[in-house]
Amino acid sequence: MVNKAVKATISSLRDYISYDDEPDESYRILRRIKTPYQKIAVVKLKNGKVLIYGDGYVMFGTTEDDNIWAEAMVHIPMAVAKKRRRILMIGGGGGITTREVLRYRKVKEITVVDIDSVMMKLGKKLKPLVKFNKGALNNRKVRTVIKDGRAYVEKNRKKWDAIIIDIPEPSHDAPGLRRLFSKEFYRLLKRRLAPGGAVTIACSTLSIMPEYHSSIVATLKAAGFHVLPYHIDVMKKYGEDWGFVVAARRRLSPRRIRLRVPTRFLKSAKLKKIFTIPRKYRRKWRRWKIQTDRNHVLANIHERH
Known part of the structure; x- marks a missing residue:
């Protein structure tokens, strides 16, 4: 029989590292x-790699899949954008x-906005992570801002050549995140794009919830964007297929x-394959729905899976 102290320890652990x-x-x-x-939670694996968890789930780390993800997030919008001088990153x-x-x-300038200092x-400052990211956040070209991404974009009148949004899925535990995936927010992003600019958004795991991916595509279209969904198939290595979308004001x-x-x-x-x-x-x-500031489309999809 597991005693109460052990049960409490396990329960506390699951707040930081989920069973899944x-x-x-x-x-x-x-x-x-x-x-x-x-x-x-900051976790060190036996092989020396480090993982950073948020509310029980891996956010990022110093692994090969983090490199694959970063390339997919960055190099597609940077290829689409006509200029690459000023970049906004939310998350x-x-x-x-x-x-x-x-x-x-x-x-010339990268603005990185994250709500959590x-x-x-x-x-x-975490040495293994700084080594892995090559000190990127301490670079002279980088400005870091601790603020809600929506609030920052609403109050900032600048225009960016590329906007990269890499944040967790909205959930019923964090309903406010829907305001960073909504039609209203995407319309705002459209106004903040420089001519020829591009937006890219992480769309979670295509292989688990494809309707989540297609709902983001549909929401971007409803906001007036031209879009290209894409994915990175890492089924053989990690058993997943990651979804993304790149959008612009032109075809x-x-x-x-x-x-x-x-x-x-x-x-x-x-x-060709990834697109x-x-x-x-x-x-x-085909089961897409439009995410707005008021509904819970993406959170409901996330909850079902």
């Missing part, structure tokens, strides 16, 4: 931090996507997209 997202290999918790926004407190943006020599501090064609810097995982020869949504997801893909 617990590492397969042995690990050690380096830090547990409760912030006004989430419960953060990305780990600095990994910022590292990729800094590979473009013409970038602790996440940003980890990206700036987009996959055939005209050319990567502008060398990449390790995202290859020009595979661009083709597999047939096996199409049935649920």
Whole structure:
């Protein structure tokens, strides 16, 4: 029989590392931090890699899949954008996507906005993470802002060549996140794009909830964007297929997209494939709905899965 103290310890652990997202290999918790926004765990794996958890689920880390994700998030919108001087990133407190943006020599200014100062501090000061992101958040071209992304964009009249949004899915535990996925917010982003600019949004796991991905696509279209959904199939390595979307105020064609810097995982020869949504997801893909400031479309989808 498990005594009460052990049960309490397990329950407390699950607040920081969910059963579903617990590492397969042995690990050690380096830090547990409760912030006004989430419960953060810094975890070191047996192989030396580090994972950062938020409310029980992996947010980012120093693993190969973080590199693949960062390339997918950054290099598609940077290929679509006609200029690459001023970049806005909402989320990305780990600095990994910022590292990729800094590979473009013409970038003059990167603004990274995160609501949680602790996440940003980890990206700036946690040694394994700073080594992995190459000190990106401490770079002179980078300005970090601790603020809600929606509030920042509403009050800031600047225009950006690329806007990269990498934040968690809205849920019933965090309903306010829907305001960063809504038609109203996307209309605002459209006004904040410089001519020829591009927006990209992380759309969770296509293989688990394709209707989540298609609902973001439909919401962007309702806001007046031209969109290209894309995905990164890592089923063999990680058992997942990741969804993304790139959007602009002009028509987009996959055939005209050319990567502008060398990449390790995202290859020009595979661009046609990543812009083709597999047939096996199409049935649920048709079940899209529009996310607004007032409804809970994406949270409801997330809850079902």
